[in-house]
Amino acid sequence: MRILFLNTSFPPMARSAAHLFHNLGCNLVSFGNTVSVVTELPWRRLGSAECADKYRNARFWLPEKMNGMNVIRVRGFPFREGGLIGRGVNALLLPLTFYLGARSMGEHDVALVYCPPVTLGLAAFLIKQLHRMPFVFNVQDIYPQTLIDLGLMKNRLLIRFFEWVERFSYSRAAAIVVHSEGNRQYLIHRRGVSAEKVEVIPNWVDIDLFRQSDPENGFREKHGLGSKFLVCYAGTMGYAQDLGPIIQAAKELQEIDDIRFLLIGEGVRAIEWRRMAERLCLDNVQFLPLQPPSVYPSIVAACDVGMVPLTTQLRTPVVPGKLLDFMGARRPVIATVNADGDTSQIIREANCGYAFSPDDGHSVAAAILTLYRNPTIAHELGQNGGTYAESHFSLSVCAAKYEALFKRIISS
Numbered sequence: 463m464r465i466l467f468l469n470t471s472f473p474p475m476a477r478s479a480a481h482l483f484h485n486l487g488c489n490l491v492s493f494g495n496t497v498s499v500v501t502e503l504p505w506r507r508l509g510s511a512e513c514a515d516k517y518r519n520a521r522f523w524l525p526e527k528m529n530g531m532n533v534i535r536v537r538g539f540p541f542r543e544g545g546l547i548g549r550g551v552n553a554l555l556l557p558l559t560f561y562l563g564a565r566s567m568g569e570h571d572v573a574l575v576y577c578p579p580v581t582l583g584l585a586a587f588l589i590k591q592l593h594r595m596p597f598v599f600n601v602q603d604i605y606p607q608t609l610i611d612l613g614l615m616k617n618r619l620l621i622r623f624f625e626w627v628e629r630f631s632y633s634r635a636a637a638i639v640v641h642s643e644g645n646r647q648y649l650i651h652r653r654g655v656s657a658e659k660v661e662v663i664p665n666w667v668d669i670d671l672f673r674q675s676d677p678e679n680g681f682r683e684k685h686g687l688g689s690k691f692l693v694c695y696a697g698t699m700g701y702a703q704d705l706g707p708i709i710q711a712a713k714e715l716q717e718i719d720d721i722r723f724l725l726i727g728e729g730v731r732a733i734e735w736r737r738m739a740e741r742l743c744l745d746n747v748q749f750l751p752l753q754p755p756s757v758y759p760s761i762v763a764a765c766d767v768g769m770v771p772l773t774t775q776l777r778t779p780v781v782p783g784k785l786l787d788f789m790g791a792r793r794p795v796i797a798t799v800n801a802d803g804d805t806s807q808i809i810r811e812a813n814c815g816y817a818f819s820p821d822d823g824h825s826v827a828a829a830i831l832t833l834y835r836n837p838t839i840a841h842e843l844g845q846n847g848g849t850y851a852e853s854h855f856s857l858s859v860c861a862a863k864y865e866a867l868f869k870r871i872i873s874s
Contacts, residue, residue: 463868464496466567466595468560468585469576472501472533476755478697478783479576479602484529485668489861491530498570499531500563502538502556523563536563557584564589572868573597575635580605580624583631596636596871602665604648604778611777612701628653636871639864641665642804644779661867665783666860667790669852671759681760685750690722691834693796694765696758697784699729704773707798709738710823711830712747719746721834726750726761762791766840767833770797770805774820779804786855789814789847794840796829798822814847 467487471480487497503524526533536559538552556579564573564585575586575597586597606624609615615624632638632653638660640646646662649655682688695708705725712723723746725735732749739747753761762768768788772780781804788795795815799805806817816829833840 463572463865463872464570465490465498465868466564466570466573466589467497467499467501467576468564468573468582469499470502470538470556470579470582471576472499472504472535473528473755475504476752476758481755482665482783483574483576485666485857486861486864487531488529489857490865493861493865495865497531498567499528499533500560500567501533501535503535523566532567534563534567536560553579553581557581557588560585561588565592569593570595571872572636574864574868575599577601577631578603578605578608580628580631583634584627587631587634590634597634598867598871599631599635599638601638601640601645601649603780604645604653608702608776608778612773612775614701632659635659637661637867639663639867642779642781642808644804644807648779663860663863663867664855665781665786666857667783667786667851667855668857669790669848672762672787672791679760679763681757681764685724685748687722687724687748687764691720691767692722692724692765693767693769693830694724694726694761695769695771695784696724696726696753696761697782699725699727699732699735701730702773702776702780703729703731704771704798704820705731705735706738706771707818707820707823707826708769708771709735709742709744709747711827712739712744713742714824714827715830716744716746718831718834721746721830723747724750724765726753728752758787759791762787762793765793767830768793768795768815770795770799772797772799772805772820774800776800781805781808785809786851789851790855792844792848794833794843795847796826798826808850812847812850814843814850 467483469479469483471477473480473484491497524535573586573595575582577599583599589595590597606615606621615621632655640662641664643662646660649660650657715721736749770782770785785795785805795809797805797809797817798820799817809815809817818825
């Protein structure tokens, strides 16, 4: 099969979407398929200055080869963190630039389109018209509803426009893939999408990558962490993530010198969390900037507890990739999420940790203390998560499901 990916994030960008599609593409190539990728020229969240320098002088687009995949990187509209106008302009321009990039790569049998942004559905439709190519819409976050819930989109005309783009994209897609049953039910009952059209294929984790990572990998020594009991969050610090409960827990546990909180990443709210920790004089909280993707497995392996924080405002079903990473690495998880969401359900089913309300930092502190004082419980929860991840979220299983879906669409 000739498969085309449309995704704004691809390595070397340090984002979960980039790793997801890169891992999927590599696996599909190993099955004997041809995979081409249209993505943005990376300009943020790169993890190193060397990466930024490599792409800074590229003009409209840059062709590359990466692990057997043909990659075209097209120029987007750069925007600052938190720049909602710039982000919106970029979303509106992407369909044209992605269409032109895809057109230069010739015909394909099927396309896999990542949402957000929802406007990439327009690019897929244009390519479908050009080459009679069906596309699968991979809906990770339900836009624009997520932006509405977070209070980032309030203009009624904009809401109506993006809801029209959403409906248009859903109706033109050959299939819609979501990563949890909660998302499937949401699209069926809240968006009126036909049940036959929506498939659940979970996001995946490279089990082997984390299995091969040694906890004594040098990361702790490099950052002066010693043998501390390490509670870690590593990822985006944006509108959807609420690190408040983690910092509240750090305040309650600051008298226990052996517990250290490590917060790694960047985003529009990163300064807010740093200032909160400084204001509370928390010397048990350590911040690090975004790390290169190659370092991320070492971070997960080095921690004792993995944190998965989301804001209570986020009402659409979400399963953060960080949850699967910690499970794949056999680390106990503490999540601060809505109780009726898919993340809470997975943690309960896997028995791999604890889920609390985003307003309940006290319970977070109590759970951390339990794991610190009871290594046997921590080990058991971590092993439970690893076993569940292997059977439900392994890369090979999920990639095989995508390949089967593509073949079914092409044959029909």
